[in-house]
Amino acid sequence: MSTQKECVDHLRAYCRLHTLKGIGAGHAHELVAAYFGYRSVAALRAEGSYQLNMLEEAEILIPDLTLMQQRIGRLRGLPVDLLPVGVLAEEISRFLVDSGYFAGDIWHTSNLAEYMETDVIQHYTTIIEDDLSGQMSETNAYFDQLDIEKVELAKGENALTVDVSGSLSGKHDWDRMFHGDSITFNAVMTFQRVAGRVAYMKPDIATGGTVNNGYQYDPAE
Template sequence: MEHITKLCADSLRAFCLNKFGIQLKSSHAHELVAAYFGYSSRAALLADTKCSIGNLRHAEFIVLTPTAPIRERRSKLNGLPQDLPEDLAEGVYLPLYDEKLILHTIWPTLEELGKALADQHLKSKPAYFSDQKIQKHGVKLEFENDLVAIVVFREYVSPYLTLASGKNVLRGVVDVYNIKRIAGYIGYVKTDHYSTEADTLEAAIVKMRDIHHQIITSPQAINAMKAHEEAEISFSAWLAKQKNRDTPLGDLAIKRGFADKSEGWPIYSSLKEYQAFLTSNHPPRGSMATLERAWKSYQSYLRKKQSPSSNKQVKKSVPKKDDARTVVSVKKAIPLSYDKRSIEKFSPGDAAWISWDGKKAIPVSVLEVDESHYSVKVESPRKMAGNTHSLFLDEVRSSPELACENLVTR
């Protein structure tokens, strides 16, 4: 076990140095590795001989440690570099792949694992209705020593039969998956699975109570669990929500232009894994850059969701239509090469941005669109206002930052 933790600690130190230029102490690295494996300290990790992290190879499921306890452990480490990034999972887990200790998909949360298991179980059975839709959904976790019960609640509805009969035609399902911890607090095996069905979710819960006595029954609790799941949404689930966007992000979500569209996006824990997946699927030009931007947006989304103030309602000021946009200075923008650029779709009348030097973004409005160019009119500075230009499609962008990264090249 110490061999594995040392590999992970050394990997984390190299990751921090090479990617962020941060020197991480060996003691700090070992404590952070323990936190990512679910322990309160390195001492606790070494003392756990019953569920040694060395058993990972035998685990059926690998589940990431929630961010809250990792943050708490970080806050108690004296002398930890203040500029140390929050997401260090890639540096910790990389040796586990090299040592072939991780042989399966990594799940971001136990809730996501429960949803996937319920989906898999449903596929093994005939559909309840030809047009079934999920009307209610929730996941509850119950812990007892080294055992975890993942309880998945679902209520299906048939829109067609409901309209035809004038009353809700439902089917409630409750699945309980019992899993056992065998490797740290991230490696598990399944021990049991129980399932009940009834005409409503409430009735299915009542039937399950005879088998599994601690199941909750209040709709409020189910709604609360749904909100929790949304806060812990995986990248693949977040990406699926972008599929209706008429942008490169929307194209990425539906795998437009990919050689193989038969499978959706898998659930991974790091950008590096998604980059490898993307490469293996022969994506169209510009997809890698879009993926990297999407990952940054996803991480920003998670940070916002996890912020204590994320639930507060903020009254947004509505800009006046006659407010003039001005030139914006952008620091440290790194221009993209041609093969990494993508195209954003605009219509005549849309507001956009361009940049001539990669340092300042100029507000423009789109006048015309053809197969390869946008015609735009400059809004400011005043001495250039009204000037029109015909630019390549990848040179007109939706934000100052993107404009400076995709500066005009002629």
């Protein structure tokens, strides 16, 4: 039995317990397809390069909650007491984990750019700072604050690319000549696609930056 079919059967069983009438097989197939990032069951079945049986190789899973919500808005005959999209997605995710199909991190969010800024990027600050070690060495500052100004996402055929812009700020030793205490940086995070349209490897990160070495006010003056 395919991963898709097992997810469908589990979702139907779950909905039978939590709705008055449950959901039909066709509706469940459409919701599972949307969970994996496909606009239709036909599109999921036509997938050639990123089969769902590769899920166990992935490290990050990002269910497409927005697409699931869109499908619910267009499908007719769904139960009036159907559970919220977030609940349905979490149940599919739990099934994948419990069944051994996936063992990585799952990001349940309908706003990926915001989630990247508030949660994900913070886990990779050490890598970004390491990439900026050359620029940091040009200054006499001690860097301790990473600020994100802009996050842009691009979903390609083979990868999810996240472009992050911001600044790394620190404190200057005013007993030494000033050489800048902030670095403007740009980091490109590339998540290679593994399975479906929502399962990826952990990102490769490439960061570049420029020291802002304009004159700064010395509080001791």
